[in-house]
Amino acid sequence: MPTGWHAACWHPQSCRLVSSPACWVHRFSCGCCDENRSHRVLELEQVSLQRAGKRLLWQVSLQAVPGELCVILGPNGAGKSTLLQVMSGYLRPDSGRVRLGGQDTVGLSAARLASLRAVVEQQTTVPSGWRVSELVAAGSYFAAPGQQAAAMAQALTLTDTSRLAQRRLDSLSGGEVQRAHLARALCQLLASTQPERYLLLDEATAALDFAIADSQMAQWRQLAQDLHIGVVAVVHDLNLALRHADRVLLLQDGCSIAFGRTADIMQQARLEAIYGIRLAELISPDAGIRAFVPHTTR
Numbered sequence: 099m100p101t102g103w104h105a106a107c108w109h110p111q112s113c114r115l116v117s118s119p120a121c122w123v124h125r126f127s128c129g130c131c132d133e134n135r136s137h138r139v140l141e142l143e144q145v146s147l148q149r150a151g152k153r154l155l156w157q158v159s160l161q162a163v164p165g166e167l168c169v170i171l172g173p174n175g176a177g178k179s180t181l182l183q184v185m186s187g188y189l190r191p192d193s194g195r196v197r198l199g200g201q202d203t204v205g206l207s208a209a210r211l212a213s214l215r216a217v218v219e220q221q222t223t224v225p226s227g228w229r230v231s232e233l234v235a236a237g238s239y240f241a242a243p244g245q246q247a248a249a250m251a252q253a254l255t256l257t258d259t260s261r262l263a264q265r266r267l268d269s270l271s272g273g274e275v276q277r278a279h280l281a282r283a284l285c286q287l288l289a290s291t292q293p294e295r296y297l298l299l300d301e302a303t304a305a306l307d308f309a310i311a312d313s314q315m316a317q318w319r320q321l322a323q324d325l326h327i328g329v330v331a332v333v334h335d336l337n338l339a340l341r342h343a344d345r346v347l348l349l350q351d352g353c354s355i356a357f358g359r360t361a362d363i364m365q366q367a368r369l370e371a372i373y374g375i376r377l378a379e380l381i382s383p384d385a386g387i388r389a390f391v392p393h394t395t396r
């Protein structure tokens with residue numbers, strides 16, 4: 099029998115409640131997964147936050163693990179960026195806890211935080227006149243001198259920004275600037291020696307064209323697996339999430355509506371309720387691809 103409340107089991111193959119549909123949705127303690135809850139998880143537990151008398155987040159829980167791409171979805175104003183800022187340690191929740199590497203983020207030094215997570219924010223600013231190489235190098239600020247050059251070179255290669263390295267940021271397109279910031283964040287993680295590292299991305303595909311956005315999402319998932327980092331991304335495009343996310347958190351009005359494996363969470367009726375729109379679900383039997391499009395009558 100379940101013995102209490104705790105976050106969902108991340109090892110369903112060894113979970114004795116796996117056959118129970120309630121296991122993910124209701125987050126029962128299954129007991130057997132306690133030992134699997136490694137300190138490498140990025141964990142939000144019942145996080146709430148209020149600003150100017152408005153409830154921005156209410157008892158939101160989530161776990162992200164290295165090797166996976168976790169996507170946060172929800173309508174405008176749902177609280178996605180606020181949640182990512184709480185996860186990043188930029189905002190302190192009024193109640194609840196955020197743990198990174200087994201430690202509460204409250205009280206972690208800037209250097210320790212920088213070794214555990216790197217963030218690409220929705221609105222990015224850089225000092226005028228900076229070149230891409232300078233921005234990326236800033237990602238390795240806390241690294242040992244011997245690790246900086248290698249981390250920078252690898253980050254530029256992985257994000258296909260080597261050819262932009264000597265360009266000034268103010269001469270780049272919006273999409274190129276976003277990729278440069280991704281390179282800076284990756285450089286930060288590559289320069290870290292921590293076994294648990296997280297890449298937190300807020301609408302980092304917003305300025306990218308359809309094809310590049312798709313390949314970026316595929317690349318994030320691949321990077322998560324290859325570098326064994328956890329990637330948490332706020333995304334607006336339902337179909338990008340459907341195609342690439344391992345897990346999805348649906349937010350509405352600051353509340354978690356559902357969290358779990360992508361195929362289980364992204365159900366038509368649930369998405370229609372959250373976004374307040376009728377959707378058609380398209381399925382390509384040959385390619386095995388699902389997609390949602392607004393169902394409008396003309």
Ligand SMILES: Nc1ncnc2c1ncn2[C@@H]1O[C@H](COP(=O)(O)OP(=O)(O)OP(=O)(O)O)[C@@H](O)[C@H]1O
Pocket residue numbers: 149150152154172173174175176177178179180181
């Ligand atoms: N400091 C603040 N004081 C008051 N309200 C705030 C503050 N910060 C954010 N909000 C409000 O909280 C809500 C959630 O904002 P947030 O930016 O997290 O949403 P979001 O889901 O990321 O939205 P979008 O998809 O439009 O980027 C919004 O209604 C916003 O106006």
